[in-house]
Amino acid sequence: MSEILGSEDLINFTLNGEEVSATNGENLIEACEKAGVEIPRFCYHKRMNSVGMCRMCIVEIDTGRGPALQPSCMLSVSEGMSVNTESETTKKAQDGVLEFLLLNHPLDCPVCDKGGECPLQDQTIAFGPGETRFIEEKRHFEKPIPINENVFLDRERCILCDRCTRFADEVVGDPLIHFIDRGNATQVNTFPEDPFASYFSGNVVQICPVGALTAKPYRFKARPWDLEEIESTFPNPLGDRITIQSSRDQVLRFQGLDNDSVNWGWLTDKDRFSFQAFQSEYRVQEPLVRGGGLNKPDKNGRRLVASSWSNVLNMTTEAINRTEPNRIAIIGGSRLTNESQYAWTKLAKGIIGTDNVDGSLGDELPTRALLGLPTTTIDDVCTPGNTVILITPDLKEEYGTLYIRLRHAAIENSVKLIELSPIETGLSRTAAISLRPRPGEIAKVVESILTGEGPVEIGGIPKEQILQAHELIKGNELKIVYGKQSIAESDQPLIEALALLKKTSNSKFLPLVRRGNAMGAVHMGMAPGLLPGQIPLSEGLKTFLNLWPNLPNEKGMGTEEILQSAANGMIDVLFLLGADPLSDFYDPELVEKALNTVNTVISVDLFVNASAYHADIFFPASAFIEVNGSHTNIEGRVTPIRQKVTSPGTARPDWMIAAEIANRLGYDLNIERPEDAWDELGQTSTTQTKVDMDLICDSPDGQILESTGAITLEEIKEVSDTRPFDSYSLRLVLAKRMYDLGTITQMSPALKEFARTSQLFINPTDFKSMGLKSGEPVLVTAGEKNLTVLVVPNNKVPRSIAFGYLNQMGEDLRTLLVKGADSIDIRIDPTVKVG
C-alpha cells in the first residue's frame, strides 16, 4: 500500500469532463473516490474482491467504443478512459437500481438499529427517487433469526449484496452462510443444523450495508446519532485498531477501524464483544484489603473487604519499606499501556531498586528472542510473491487478524506459506506446504529444510516433504513469523531454529507474543536484566543515573524463579500486575504455594481473579477504554490507546497507582500524564525512537520502535540433540483456543458460553489402534503425573501427537506438565477403566 510509485504507473483519465490522474490498473471506483467523486455502492468493499452484484455503482464509461453503462467496481482504470458519473443515463440507471433495491426492503428505519448509519438510507436520500411506485406486497421472511449466538439476520432487510457471505468464505474461510434459493426468493442463510460458528462473525454486522445483520450486544441499545466515538487500539498482540463508541459514559460497541497496516478494519468476536467485560458488575470499584466480610476467606479466615485508597497505599508502602528490595517482586504488566509499564518499571527498578520484574508469566519467548532479531512488519510479510515460514500456534485461534492478513496474502497475492506446525491449523490448507514437526524437534527440521539434507525422517517428517519445502525456500529471502507453539515444550529448540534462520541471507522476523502488550513490556524494561529503551541493566547506570534514584545492583529473577523463591519464603512482597498466574502459569501448584507463603500479595487488576483471591491488598485499575496512553504490537508499532469513558468507582490508571506508591515512598515518579513517560525515556536513550503522542494519534499507521541492536539472539554452532521418541507414547501439545476461561472472556456475556470442556485430541488411527471408545474418559500418564480426561479422535492431529487446549472447563491439562522437560510424552492406557 505504501510503495512509492514511479511516474510510469500513473495514467490520466477523464472524470465528468475533467482530466484526472490515477494509478494504472487501480479499481475505478477507488480512483474516482480519490479524485473526489463518490460513486454510490453497496456490494463493493475495498478489502474484498468485487462481485458487481448490486449494480449501484453503474456509470457511463467510454473506453473508445462509445459510452456504455458498466459497474465501476469491476473495472480497472486505464489511460484515456472517460467516465461520466453525472450523465442522464447514469442517473437514470442508478435511480433504477436504488428503486429495485428498495422494492422489497421494509421501511422500518425508525426501529432499525442501522437507521442513521445505513448506507441504503443515506444513498436513497442522496441519489434515490423520493417515492416508490411499488404497490404490491413486499417479500416476507420470519423476522430476525439467530445465525449464531450473537448475530441475528433479518432477511427482509437484506439486499443480497454478498458482503457477509463473501467475508465468510473469502476473508476468513468459514463458508457457513450462503445464498439459498433463487430469483426474488434468494436469501442468505446458514445450512441446516450448522450455525455461523465463526470467530469473526461480528465483522459481517459491521460491513452489512443495511440493518439485516445485527449483533446481540448492541441491538436496540442506542441510535447512531447518540453515539460518541474515539479511535483507539485494542490491546491484543496485533494492536488491532478500533473505534470505541459510547453513549452516556457507557461503551456500547467496538468497531474495527480500517487501516492499511494492521487489521484492515477486521476484528475477532473475542475482541469485538469484550467491551461488555469492562462494564461488568464484577469490576472492582474500590480498593480491597484482607479483613472481615463475606468473600472467600484466606487461610487465616480473613476475606477481601472494601477499603480506602489512603489505607491501601499506606499498607503497601509500609510493606515495601520494611522489606529488602531483593525480596520484592513484580509479576505481570503485559496488559498495561506502554506508559503504565514505564511507570511500574521505574517504580520497581528506579525507586524500590528490585530487578525482580517480569511481564511474562513464564510462557513468553525470552527477551532476546523478541528483540534480538531483524524485525519486519505485517505488510512486509504479506508483500506479493514473498516466501514466509510460519512457526506459530494456530493463528486462527490466537491471532485472528494476522490469520486474515496471511490468508489473504497466500490466496490473493501468491505469498508462499511454509507452515511448520504440530497440528493442522486454519492456515494449513492455504499454505504452499504444511509440515508436522514433532514438538521439541523444530531446530532439526529447520536445519534440514535449509540445507536440504538429513536422514529419511526428520522430526517426524519424511525426507521427501523436507525436500519439497527446501525447494520452495531455496534462494528466497525469508520472512519468519514465529511464536510459542505449545507450553508443553521448552524454548530452546525454537531459539536454535531462529538462530539458524537468522544466518540466511536478509531474513526478517515477526515475533508473536501471548499477552496484549508483552512487546511493550520488553520495550519498557519489564524483564529481569533489562531497562526501558532496550538497554541492558548492566549498561543502565550511565543512562539512568541522573533520572532514576536507585538502580538494582544485580540482575533479578524471572517469573519462574520468583515463584520458586516465593514458595521457599524468599519473597515478602509480591505484586501481581494484571496477572493471574494461577490460571496462566504452567505449574499452578507452585503458584498456589507461592501465594500462600508470601507475606504481602498485592494485586492490581480489574477483577478479583483466581490469583487475586490470595491478595492481601487489591488495587482496582482502569481498563484500556478508560485511560490514555499507547500500545506496542508485535511489529513494535506504537498506536494510541484513548480514553472514552470514566473508570467505575475509584479505579485508577495503573501508572497513577505507581506514581502514588512512589510518592508515599518519598519519591517523585515525575509522571503526571502518560506522555511524560515518553519524554523521560527520550532523555535516557539516544537510540530509542521517541514516540510522539500527537503524531501517533494523527497517523493511522502509528510509529514503529526499531530494534537498537543492543540485544541480540546468540549464534549457535550446532543444533542440540533431540530426545529419542518412543513409539508407544504420544507427544503432548498444549495451546490456546480463542475462547477459554480467561477473565475477560468469562466476564463478557456474549462470549462466556464458548469455553469448552477439556479434552485431548489424537489422530483417529491412533484412537482406533489403542482400542479407545468415544465419550469415555481415560487415564493419561506423563511420567509420574496422571490425569483422567476425555480423549477424542480428530483428523487435524497427526499420528503420535496428543493435542489439548488450555484453560477450558473441567480437567486442568497443565497437570501433565513436567518442570524443565524439553517436551512431554504421554501414554494412554485404555485398559485402566475409569469411573
Next chain:
Amino acid sequence: MTFPLITTSRWEIEDAHTIDRYVETEGYKALTKALTLTPEEVHDEVKKASLLGRGGAGFPAGVKWGFLPENVWPRYLVVNGDESEPGTYKDRILLERDPHQLIEGCLITCYALGLSQCFLYVRGEMAHGQERVASALNEAYEAGYVGKNILGTEFSVDIVLHWGAGAYIVGEETALIESLEGNRGMPRLKPPFFPASIGLYGKPTIVNNVETLSNVPWIVLHGGEEFSKIGSEQSTGTRIFAVSGHVNNPGVFEVEFGTTTFRDLIMGENYGQGILNGNKIKAFIPGGASAPWFFEEHLDVPLEKSTVDQAGSMLGSGAIVVMDETTDIVRACHNVVRFFSRESCGKCAPCREGTSWLEKILQRIIDGNGRDDDLDLLLDVCDNISPGITWPPKQTTICPLGPSAVSPISSAIKKYKHEFEAYISQSSQGTPVGIQGGIL
C-alpha cells in the same frame, strides 16, 4: 429436400443410440479420418465450414476455438447440454437419439484443439438423455473411442458426464462453469468475456452447444467447404428448430439454414403444417423465450442469423413458439415473464427485483387491478433493466437473463397495446384488496 441431413440423419433409426448401429451408419468414421490429419487441418475444416454456434448467440465456433491462448495447460472442452429455454428441445433429442454423434464431435474437437479433458454438462431434468449418453460413453470407452490412446494413437481424451441441478441460468456458459466447479450457478463477471481465456478452474475452456458439436463429425467427413455450400453465405449448414404452440404438427425439424423462412417452417407440409384449427397467426417467438416476438408480417423472414437480427429479434436457441388468434397476449406475456422472474439467479439487483416486479404488475393487470399508468410503469421498469429497450439489448446486469424478460413485454405492448388497455379499462383502478393496509 435438397440438402443432406447433417445432425438428424439417424433420428428415424430406432437403435441409433447404440454403438453398433452408430458404427454401421458411418459412425466414428470422422474421428478415424480426423486422426489422420493434423489438429490444425481439422481446425481449418471447421473454420471453412463457418459453423455458427447453435446455443443462442450464434458465435462462429471456429473463431471461438481460435481464442485459446497458446501454451496454457491444462485446457478443457465443456459441452453445454443445459438446454432449458421454454420451447427449446432440440438438444434433448440429439442426446437421446444420437449420443455417439455428440461424443464423436467432442473427440474431434478435443483433437483439433489439443485438449485431453471434456466435461459433458447435461440438464438435470433430461433423465432419459442422460442415461443414453452415459451408456453411449460406456460403450465408447469399451470400444476404445474414448480414453487412453484412442484407436491406437497417441491421442487420449476423458469425457466426464455431469448432471445439472435444474437451473435455467446454468445455460449461460460462465454460470455453467461455476456449477461444474461445484458452486452456485451464477454468471461470472465480464471481462474476461470468453472462457477461452479464463474458464473452468481458471484455465482456458471452450464451451460449445450440443448441436454445434454434433455438426463436427459431418464437417470432418465431408469437408468444411461442402458444409458451407449448404445454407446461406452468412448462415451455413442446417439448423434444428423446435416448433411448438398452436401448430398442427409440433416437433423438431432440421432445415437448411438461411434459405428456409418462418412461413415454411410453421406452415410447410414437412414441418408445422399450419395453424391449429385453421386459425390466424397472432404472434410467434422466433428463437426461444428470450427473443423479442415476431408477428404475421415477419413470416417471410428467412431463417438466417443476420436477417433475423436486423428484423429485431434472434434465432437464439432455435425454438419457435406459435400463438394463434385465440391467444390472450397479456397472459402469454405474463407467462414468459414469470419464467424469467423465477429463473433469475438472484445476483444482480435489476434482474432479481425487476423481473419479479414486472411479473407482479402483469399479474395485477390480469387480476383486474390494473392502473392507467401501468403501461408506462412496465416500460420504465424494462428500461431500468435494459436501458433504451433496444435490440440487441443493453443491460444493467451481468448476463442477458434480465433483459430477456423485457423482450416479451416490449414486443407485446408494441403490437397489442390495446389488449393491455382493455384489461386496465375494465379494472377497478383501486388498490388491490390484498394490499390494502399492507406494508408498503
